[in-house]
Amino acid sequence: MRVPLRAVLALVLLVGFFVLVLALTVGVAGVAVYALTTGHGVGGIKLGLLAGAVALAVGAAVRSVLRVKPQPYGAVVDRAAQPHLWAVVDELAATARTRGPDEIRLVPEVNAAVFEEAPLLGLREGRRYLMIGLPLLAGLTVSELRAVLAHELGHYSHGHTKLSALTYRATATVSRTVEEVDGVARWILKGYSKLYLLVARSANRQQELHADAASVAAAGREATRNALRRIGALAPAWSFYGDAYLSLAPAAGRTPDLLAGFRSFLADPHRQKALAEIETALLDAEPSSAFDSHPPIRKRIAAVDRLPDPGLPLDQRPAWSLLVDPERAIPAFEEQILIDGLGPRASWDEIVRLAGAEQAAHQARLLARAGTESGAAPAGTLGAVLDAVRRGDGHRLVGWVVKPDLTPEEFAEAVPAVLTDLLAAMVVSALIDAGRAHHELDWGGPWRVRLADGAELDPEEVVRDAATHPAAVPALRDRLVAMGVSLQYSPRPADD
Structure with missing residues (x-):
């Protein structure tokens, strides 16, 4: 696994944060001891309390963060029941030269993500999960979904998930520590944490560009470009669909066809026009900050256009075409995701x-x-x-x-x-x-x-x-x- 220089620098700075905390604690404690032995009892006690407060803050932050572990959720996609989707994921993993996920789950948001239950903070291989947003099956074509999934598997192939297993908890500990301390110690640690985040976010943005390259290799430039433009606009569309249409289900006392409805919603001419406007607005108005974890979409598309195109044909079928018997499978997945008690299924x-x-x-x-x-x-x-x-x-x-x-x-x-x-x-x-x-x-x-x-x-x-x-x-x-x-x-x- 080749680790980019920025990621290495981010890890060095992360280790440096805890070295700085240790140095502050030991240094303040040493000054406190010196003050007590030279007759400055009050000042020594205050400094001793400060050193103890910093040590307790770090301990509390580490204990709190270690208790939290990411948990898989959503509907499990069985390999035997859905061999076509699994075959595509296996193919994309092979293209990305990485081990594929051990489990695929459908989740109720416009997103796709990977994570790994990596033991020993990522030093050993663990169980891998691929989360696919259910709305993506209705909002993307097969080629666009391939691009999205290849992007996520690209994070595996570049070792990003292993790094995240370590940096996620450490970064959370940094933030919690800064919140817990006060005074000069907080000012020093907060300034250092900002420096670390600048480097870490730069590494994150580089990782996204590497993963986009995996999308192009697996799905082609046009499919990757289309997926980048569309997936950002699908999130507000899904939210509006929920507010305007899914909210009708409790009043009706019926369970709707969630995904089929979203597909019809997106196919409406008025909605297509609004979606196109949202896509353009996101490209034109997306903020660019040194603390952003993702590059602006325009920059990502420009980087995609510079990559060689494998010349793959576009598959314009809806992404749910990768499911076996989608008319039966989709309602079954929806029942695992939707809240119980809405009533019988209805048109x-x-x-x-x-x-x-x-x-x-x-x-x-x-x-x-x-x-x-x-x-x-x-x-x-x-x-x-x-x-x-x-x-x-x-x-x-x-x-x-x-x-x-x-x-x-x-x-x-x-x-x-x-x-x-x-x-x-x-x-x-x-x-x-x-x-x-x-x-x-x-x-x-x-x-x-x-x-x-x-x-x-x-x-x-x-x-x-x-x-x-x-x-x-x-x-x-x-x-x-x-x-x-x-x-x-x-x-x-x-x-x-």
Whole structure:
């Protein structure tokens, strides 16, 4: 194993930190003894306490860090059940001239990583793990996933994981020690730790470039370039998908097709445009600091373009094509990763219908309760709420809902907006209750309201004039009746 000079220098500086701590402790203790023997008792005691504090801080930091060990998590990918994915990993390991992982696990984040349970702080070989982010199977092509996995296995081939087994704990001990000490000792140790981190992060960035070279050798320049651009944008996309769509599952009481949904989300034209904008923004705005562990994406792509291209063909299939029987295997992996208790598995169309109806009903109940609690619409029906709005009592309805600490100006501005949202939800809930509307899945949405005759409904547009101008309420009443909405509608109590 060839260890880069920067990594060696980082290790030397790391050892130097503990030598410095020892020197400070022994030096201060020696001065304390001298002070005590020369009649400076108070000063000697203070220096002795300082030396003891530094020694205790180092001991506490070492003990705390050694207790923490990285633990594998996620869904285990069985070699016999998924021979194709394992064959690709074995091939990439052979290309990188390294021993492959002993275990592959799928994890629920946009990331891929390797680590090694290396005994004796990395001096002996240990069990190796490859963690593959489940979203990558939907967000990357086969060629792009090969590039990502080859990058991670490249860390094995250059010995980065062995070094990390030593430097991870030692670096954590450095940080904890600096936090524990005070005064001049902290100032000295903090300055030295910054010097160490400058060199260590420089070594980390060099390691990333070495691993990128393994990606090019295994997947080609274009696949590596595409993977570098795309993987950074997948993280915010996955986060937004979780907030906008996966959050619907508990309300619907159903378990979604997690990965298939993310693939459909990414395929939506609006999302593709947004993803392209995110990729460009990440390239243009990515900060570059001496303390960054990864080089900027633009620098990595430039380095990739200077490498020889092996001329490998692109495999544009979705990365999950490497799984045997993905229609069965993916849900099985998802069940190991997702939180239990969401309910039976259902299509996204059904989840959106159920969650949309529940959200509309929840907001309708909120408005009905606002009417009864405030006394503006004691009956709590849609008609009673419209009567309150017609009388100019919309502020009484909203006043029960919004935060009480708003200024008069903020409250006046909030009334029409909040009233529009809640009234629109009540109208939609009444339509759903009458079987005249439902929520329809929209991967650019997350949903739209569809009437029974197939027409799309904008509920906010329907009620906005009335929520803003009470004189428009009679016209809204007539329109709702024509749509088949019962003005006697009252939302049903919540099941839970």
